[in-house]
Amino acid sequence: MADAQLLAEWFPDFEPKAPKMRGESVFYRNLEEQLDVRRNDRTLFTLRRNEPAPKSIDVSTLDFLGLTHSALLRQPFLDELASHPDFHLGAGGSRLLNGNNAYAELVEREIADFHVADEALLFHSGFEANVALMLAIPRPGDAIVFDELVHASMHEGMQGSVAPCKKSFKHNDVDKFREVLMEVRETQTLIKKGQRSVFIALESLYSMDGDVSPLRELVEVAKEIFPEGNAQFFVDEAHTTGVFGKQGRGYVDELGLHNEIAIRMHTFGKAMACTGAVVLCKSSVRDTLMNHARAFLYSTAPSFPMLAAIRAGYKLLKSGQTQPLQDHIQQLVKHFFRTLQENPVWDEASDEGILSIPTMEDFENRPFVTQVCPIVTRQRYTRYLCWHLQLAGYNCFPIDYPVVPRGMNRLRVVLHAHNTVAEVEGFAEAICEWAQEMLNIEERGNKGELPTAARRVIASQAELKANGRVRGEENGHVNGYENGAVNGNGVVNGH
Numbered sequence: 001m002a003d004a005q006l007l008a009e010w011f012p013d014f015e016p017k018a019p020k021m022r023g024e025s026v027f028y029r030n031l032e033e034q035l036d037v038r039r040n041d042r043t044l045f046t047l048r049r050n051e052p053a054p055k056s057i058d059v060s061t062l063d064f065l066g067l068t069h070s071a072l073l074r075q076p077f078l079d080e081l082a083s084h085p086d087f088h089l090g091a092g093g094s095r096l097l098n099g100n101n102a103y104a105e106l107v108e109r110e111i112a113d114f115h116v117a118d119e120a121l122l123f124h125s126g127f128e129a130n131v132a133l134m135l136a137i138p139r140p141g142d143a144i145v146f147d148e149l150v151h152a153s154m155h156e157g158m159q160g161s162v163a164p165c166k167k168s169f170k171h172n173d174v175d176k177f178r179e180v181l182m183e184v185r186e187t188q189t190l191i192k193k194g195q196r197s198v199f200i201a202l203e204s205l206y207s208m209d210g211d212v213s214p215l216r217e218l219v220e221v222a223k224e225i226f227p228e229g230n231a232q233f234f235v236d237e238a239h240t241t242g243v244f245g246k247q248g249r250g251y252v253d254e255l256g257l258h259n260e261i262a263i264r265m266h267t268f269g270k271a272m273a274c275t276g277a278v279v280l281c282k283s284s285v286r287d288t289l290m291n292h293a294r295a296f297l298y299s300t301a302p303s304f305p306m307l308a309a310i311r312a313g314y315k316l317l318k319s320g321q322t323q324p325l326q327d328h329i330q331q332l333v334k335h336f337f338r339t340l341q342e343n344p345v346w347d348e349a350s351d352e353g354i355l356s357i358p359t360m361e362d363f364e365n366r367p368f369v370t371q372v373c374p375i376v377t378r379q380r381y382t383r384y385l386c387w388h389l390q391l392a393g394y395n396c397f398p399i400d401y402p403v404v405p406r407g408m409n410r411l412r413v414v415l416h417a418h419n420t421v422a423e424v425e426g427f428a429e430a431i432c433e434w435a436q437e438m439l440n441i442e443e444r445g446n447k448g449e450l451p452t453a454a455r456r457v458i459a460s461q462a463e464l465k466a467n468g469r470v471r472g473e474e475n476g477h478v479n480g481y482e483n484g485a486v487n488g489n490g491v492v493n494g495h
């Protein structure tokens, strides 16, 4: 469980560094100046130590099925190693030179068959796969149409893409998607004539908002506007691999749309508790990636342990043993929502704008829920909520700018196969307890009054500062949170 001191260390308050670096190399000064922007914004990333807090309950990792720490996957992985006692540890080169081997091809074949795809091509990570796809697949004269919330890796790839026309559409908005497609058709003559293509990039589950793509509707619209088939879809399944579809085959499988989606990208770092990614596609796409994706061409092939872990993960999915884990997540999320709704505080807190979970809307009538539940509160409250929950023993973190747009921070909660009903009930209770405290504070109208957990963390920050012990203190930092110091009543001045 986190204590106030640990939280004070996790959320330090840095002072700018560059102004104190006169006389030092401009090389480092300029880097620090850039970092100072983040320091001033309170958006500087640092690596947290001791995370998660000992004995805390996991409500935030992307280890959806709990396989990182489970013998369920460890054993087949060890079996895989044992059945290849002479394995070569490293690949020894890129796939196109010395790094290819029968085992890598076998793993790809098995993955393609499992997902009912023609071909599979492995990458070291989902980030690399996305960059490779965005760079290599759209050709000159093509257009890329993408949901505005697609992952940073797709944006990274798009920046270097030769496709001259790149257009986003409002997140998950089918009408806006239609408008953008129509605009592309009307402004791009070769595309209209069916001589060039539209590459549509989406995610199956958007990990910051926790909602799924209205894929079926989007496919229908694309077919209607481009009946000749020159609009094709690419779906990133990073957050649905292992969690949706039969035995974890993914969201496209859940919707039965295999034949409609040209490219699927599954990653192995989340539910599969491993690393790497795979692109599922037809041979034209695979061959293009092998010839034009520099991340594939100029990178050493995956090592044997990586391939063995991926294969073990797929053997586990195929065995059916993860299906109950998927089902448990569904039940757990619904139970979480119901428990919140039944709490006497919930209605008032949501009416007052203190608590909302957008993915809860109408959840009883939806065919499935997702494991990602973003909790939205007033922007300045997000940390207070996080601190309250951390002190209550739940390991969760706010997601801030630049990961989400300014003014849209949230606490991203993820429920897992390894969470229990009792944990989820306790978690819902802790959330509502905090909401009640905030309602009381707002009712008192004492400007600057802080909730208990925030008072404790801020007091701890001040204490650490006084002792010169806060990480980053060597850089000269730490004020009370929100530009002030805590007074005896736990009120932040300047809040």
Ligand SMILES: Cc1ncc(COP(=O)(O)O)c(C=O)c1O
Pocket (backbone or CB within 6 Å): 124, 125, 126, 127, 128, 130, 151, 153, 203, 207, 236, 238, 239, 267, 268, 269, 276, 277
């Ligand atoms: C939607 C999405 N795509 C791709 C990636 C990158 O995958 P990887 O972690 O394998 O690099 C991530 C996150 O990590 C993601 O959330």
